[in-house]
Amino acid sequence: MAQIFAYILHKEGVADDSALELVAAAKKIDAAASVTAIVVGSGVDAVCNEVAASYNEVWKIDGADFAYPNAEVIRKALVSIVPKGALVLIPHNTFGMDLGPGLSVKLDTAFVSDVVDFEGIDGDALKVVRQEYSGMVSTHVTCDTAAGAIITVRPGAFQPDESKSAGGAVTDKTGDAGDLGVSRRFLEVVEAEMGDVDITKSEILVSVGRGIEDEDNLEIAQELADAMGADVSCSRPIVDAKWMEKSRQVGTSGQTVSPKVYLACGISGSFQHMGGIKGAPFIVAINKNAKAPIFQLADVGVVADILEFLPDLAEAIEEAK
Amino acid sequence: MDILVCVKRVPDTSENEIEVNSSGSDIERDDLVYSVNEWDNYAVEEAIQIRDKVGGSVTVVTVGDDESEEVLRREMAMGADQGVLLSDDAFEGSDGKGLATILKAEIEKGKYDLIMTGAQADGGAAQVGGMLAAMLDLPYASLVNLIDVVDDTKIKVGREIEGGNQEMNEVDLPCVLSIQTGINEPRYVGIRGIRKVASVEIPVHGAADLGLDASAVGEAAAKVKRQDYFVPDMGEGAEMLEGSTEEIIEKLIELLKAKGGVK
Ligand SMILES: Cc1cc2nc3c(=O)[nH]c(=O)nc-3n(C[C@H](O)[C@H](O)[C@H](O)COP(=O)(O)OP(=O)(O)OC[C@H]3O[C@@H](n4cnc5c(N)ncnc54)[C@H](O)[C@@H]3O)c2cc1C
Numbered sequence: 001m002a003q004i005f006a007y008i009l010h011k012e013g014v015a016d017d018s019a020l021e022l023v024a025a026a027k028k029i030d031a032a033a034s035v036t037a038i039v040v041g042s043g044v045d046a047v048c049n050e051v052a053a054s055y056n057e058v059w060k061i062d063g064a065d066f067a068y069p070n071a072e073v074i075r076k077a078l079v080s081i082v083p084k085g086a087l088v089l090i091p092h093n094t095f096g097m098d099l100g101p102g103l104s105v106k107l108d109t110a111f112v113s114d115v116v117d118f119e120g121i122d123g124d125a126l127k128v129v130r131q132e133y134s135g136m137v138s139t140h141v142t143c144d145t146a147a148g149a150i151i152t153v154r155p156g157a158f159q160p161d162e163s164k165s166a167g168g169a170v171t172d173k174t175g176d177a178g179d180l181g182v183s184r185r186f187l188e189v190v191e192a193e194m195g196d197v198d199i200t201k202s203e204i205l206v207s208v209g210r211g212i213e214d215e216d217n218l219e220i221a222q223e224l225a226d227a228m229g230a231d232v233s234c235s236r237p238i239v240d241a242k243w244m245e246k247s248r249q250v251g252t253s254g255q256t257v258s259p260k261v262y263l264a265c266g267i268s269g270s271f272q273h274m275g276g277i278k279g280a281p282f283i284v285a286i287n288k289n290a291k292a293p294i295f296q297l298a299d300v301g302v303v304a305d306i307l308e309f310l311p312d313l314a315e316a317i318e319e320a321k
Numbered sequence: 322m323d324i325l326v327c328v329k330r331v332p333d334t335s336e337n338e339i340e341v342n343s344s345g346s347d348i349e350r351d352d353l354v355y356s357v358n359e360w361d362n363y364a365v366e367e368a369i370q371i372r373d374k375v376g377g378s379v380t381v382v383t384v385g386d387d388e389s390e391e392v393l394r395r396e397m398a399m400g401a402d403q404g405v406l407l408s409d410d411a412f413e414g415s416d417g418k419g420l421a422t423i424l425k426a427e428i429e430k431g432k433y434d435l436i437m438t439g440a441q442a443d444g445g446a447a448q449v450g451g452m453l454a455a456m457l458d459l460p461y462a463s464l465v466n467l468i469d470v471v472d473d474t475k476i477k478v479g480r481e482i483e484g485g486n487q488e489m490n491e492v493d494l495p496c497v498l499s500i501q502t503g504i505n506e507p508r509y510v511g512i513r514g515i516r517k518v519a520s521v522e523i524p525v526h527g528a529a530d531l532g533l534d535a536s537a538v539g540e541a542a543a544k545v546k547r548q549d550y551f552v553p554d555m556g557e558g559a560e561m562l563e564g565s566t567e568e569i570i571e572k573l574i575e576l577l578k579a580k581g582g583v584k
Contacts, residue, residue, distance in 0.1 A: 070490075072460060094482045097440075098463040101417070101451025110544035111417060113446045131553060132444050133332070136339040137348060138553040144544040183460035183493040187477070192485030204582050210335055228577070229584025240503040246485050253481050261582030268334075282580040284573065285559060291338055293553070300576055301559035302569055309566070316570045317583060 004033045005082060006055070007040075007090040007099075009069075010047040018091040018153075020160035023054050025089055025153050027161065028118040029126065035166070038081075038088075040074050042067035045170075053164040059173045068186045071098035079106045080178035085148045087126075092152035093252070100152045109148035112141060116157040121145070134270045135293040154271060155252075195247030197231050204230035205259045207250055209273075210237040211266015211287065211306050218243060220307065221265065224314040227321075233257065235267045251276035265306045269294030286310070322377035322470065324368040325433045326401070327424055327453075328361040330385055330392040331443040345549040357392040360439025362399075364500035366507040367468060368437060369400040375470055378402045380431070384412055384423050390523055397521065398514035399507070409527035414540025421452035422538050426531035428457065434473070436497045440464050450499035460496040466504045 006022035008015055019037070026035040037055040039048050041062065048058045061077050078099075082088060088103070090096040092114045104111035116138075117129035124146040131138050143149050199205060206225040212218060218232070225232045232248065239249045250257050251273045258279035265286045267273060274297055277283070285298035288305045295301045302309065332339060332348070333356040340349045357365075368379040379401040383389045386408060393404030407423050415423065428436060438450035440463060447463070454461030466487065467479030473494065480488040481501050492498075528535050536542060562569045577583050 071463075094464055094480070097447045098451070098461075098480070101448040102455035102461055105418070105421075105452050105455035111448060111452070112545055113448055127548075130445070132550075133334050133339040133348070134445070135553065136334065137341055137550050139550050140548040142546050142548055147544075149544075183496070184462060185491045187489040187491055189482070190479070190487040190489060192487075204584065228582060230582075236502070242506065249485065252483055254485050256484070261577060261580050263582070282576075282582065283559075284577070284582075289338055291340070295559045295561070296553065298559040300573070301561045302573065303561070304566070304569070312566060313570055313573065317574060317577075320574055 003083065003086050004029060004035045005086055005088045006035060006037050007088065007096070008037050008047065008051055009091055009093070009095060010039065010041060010044065013043075013046045015047050015050050016091070017160060018093075018155050019051050020054055020162060021155065021158040022089045022091070022153060024158040024161040025115075025118065028158065029087065029121060036168070038078070040066050040077060041069070048170045052166075052168050052170055054161065054166055055168045056166050057168040058170040060170055061174050061177050062172065063174055063177075065180055069095055070182065070184065070186045071095060071102075072182050072184045073180050075099055075103050075106065076180050077177040078103055081173050081176050082107060085146075087145060087148060088150050090150065090152045092154050096152045100150050104150040107148060107150065109150055110143045110145060111150045112143045113152040114154050115151055116154050134268055136268075136291070156271070156275060193247060195245045197248070199231055199233045199248055199250070199257050200255050202231040202233070202257065202259050204228055204261045204263075205233045205250070205257060206230045206263045206265065207233040207235065207267060208238060208265045208306075209235035209267030212238065213266075213307070215241070215243040217307060220310045220314075224263075224310045224317075227314045227317040230261075230263070235273050264294055264298065265310060267294055268292050269297050322371060322375050322434045322473075323380075323432065324372060324377060324435045324437065325380045325382060325428060325431070326361065326364045326368050326396070327436070327438045327449065328365065328381050328383050328392055328396055329358045329439070329442045330355050330383065330389045331358045334443070341550040341552055345551055348550055355388070355391075357395055358439050358442040360441060360500060360502055362396070362439075362507045363502050363504050364437040364439050365396045365399055365401055366505045367500055368435075370505060371435070371468065371470060377434070380405065380433075382407060382424065382427055384408070384415075384420055393523055394515065394518050394521070395510060397518040398510045404521075404523045406523055406525045407527075407531070408525050411528045411533075411535035411539045414543055414546075415538050416543035416545040417446055417448040418452055418544070419538040419542055421449050421456055423531065423533065424449070424453055425456045426533050427526060428453070430531070434495050435476075436495070438497070438499045440499045440501045447499070450497055454497035457497065460492050461498070462490055462492055462496070463499040464501040465498045466501045468498070468504070
């Protein structure tokens with residue numbers, strides 16, 4: 001196997017959880033592979049030392065140009081340093097989605113995105129598992145790695161490899177980064193607004209998805225939440241439709257919540273939604289489609305039309321009080 | 322501003338159950354309801370709004386078969402000025418790079434200031450926009466949820482990043498953007514709008530029209546190939562509550578109480 005590289009995300013001097021997940025992913029491709037971490041940023045020595053314990057080697061690119069992770073700048077730097085034929089693993093998050101496809105074109109490698117598992121390599125053919133249609137079906141995909149490959153890996157799909165048995169040396173590659181002239185200039189990050197309710201602090205959440213069908217029906221969810229002593233949160237389509245404010249959205253591009261109980265009502269269970277739920281709450285899924293992926297992820301499931309079921313449940317809870 | 326938007330006809334997952342066929346070679350396609358990929362629809366709406374503000378044109382393009390024409394017409398009924406269908410047997414089995422190669426060839430036949438794609442489509446790969454930009458040597462921003470036209474040479478875009486935050490960038494034109502949902506509220510398309518564009522001629526371009534070597538696209542060129550479909554096994558699955566609604570509710574309330582789900 002050619003060399004495997006992993007792109008390390010980090011913030012405020014600390015490596016992201018994905019750093020150790022990518023070690024596990026690389027070992028799943030080839031247990032014997034030498035895995036090199038690539039750390040790019042400004043003042044990244046602490047991150048390099050942190051990941052050195054888990055990687056055979058660490059390559060760093062350090063400089064003011066990299067203070068903000070601008071995918072265009074970083075792509076140019078990577079094109080200069082990644083050797084031909086290498087496999088590069090990148091987290092499939094908003095940065096990886098920005099970087100990966102273009103990087104594969106510039107390095108003239110194969111590209112596979114949002115991989116959830118690896119099932120071995122046969123010659124140059126790497127077998128991976130992906131999901132389509134919001135997780136409703138899975139597929140086996142083969143990727144011809146003869147000329148290398150860029151692979152984005154779903155966050156959370158691999159258990160972090162905590163063995164820290166590698167202890168690699170850090171090599172400074174900053175001088176090799178090449179021309180960084182850019183046509184996309186980073187300006188600023190605008191932070192999310194906090195709404196009237198902070199769902200990150202809620203112990204019980206009644207969360208509604210596209211299955212609620214209509215803005216007026218939100219009332220049903222509110223009535224159930226009132227009966228349970230819960231707050232109402234939602235999936236992304238509800239926010240996109242402007243039926244609820246962004247601060248109520250659970251998911252990777254919304255809030256991360258850690259309630260005791262999470263009632264997912266008319267939510268299919270996409271990984272971006274479930275990625276916002278931390279701390280193993282008791283998840284109840286109510287969905288009219290018995291095959292919805294959410295039923296694989298929930299503790300308890302009810303196949304029902306939420307428009308009928310939620311009012312009945314609210315009434316029964318009120319009566320039981 | 323002349324804007325091109327890449328769109329795709331996909332099974333509507335909010336209307337359908339997606340199931341694997343018995344041999345695992347495909348999903349069950351009988352009786353599927355198709356529509357335009359949700360993300361693309363936001364991209365077309367944004368393009369129309371920009372054109373209405375600063376002038377110019379909106380072209381929608383898709384790679385597909387005859388049936389894909391319906392999504393072009395739908396987006397034209399929404400307000401796009403013209404549609405182009407890229408169709409050829411040689412395109413079949415293309416991977417993401419193959420698709421980007423086909424789209425690039427069409428884009429180079431025209432002159433566009435702004436090229437948009439949806440952030441992702443039914444395959445969830447989120448790849449075509451970024452590949453297209455790199456192939457065209459144009460700047461790229463993904464997951465765009467805000468566009469402000471500064472002047473003819475640059476735009477300001479907001480990208481969605483984690484935790485509800487937004488990353489602001491200034492991007493030189495021409496450029497490629499992938500559009501995230503929520504950027505706008507796509508307008509409703511009524512039956513009358515669809516009728517109005519029903520007889521508009523939609524040009525069909527094949528590999529030869531695009532000057533494409535058939536071996537650069539399609540299955541032969543694909544480095545990434547889907548082998549099969551299967552039903553995901555993501556864990557033990559939920560304990561399903563069964564019985565009459567009353568019985569289910571009774572059991573559920575018991576469980577909720579035990580877990581602290583009723584205050
Ligand atoms: C970069 C990126 C970031 C994203 N971030 C987020 C995020 O932070 N949060 C998020 O939620 N999504 C996010 N998404 C979107 C995500 O991929 C899904 O599109 C979204 O979560 C789907 O929401 P949903 O489950 O409500 O809708 P759908 O997937 O449409 O599911 C609706 C469900 O409701 C069921 N249903 C319909 N009617 C009824 C009824 N009457 N009774 C019972 N059930 C019914 C259906 O069977 C279906 O399972 C993101 C996407 C991208 C690309």
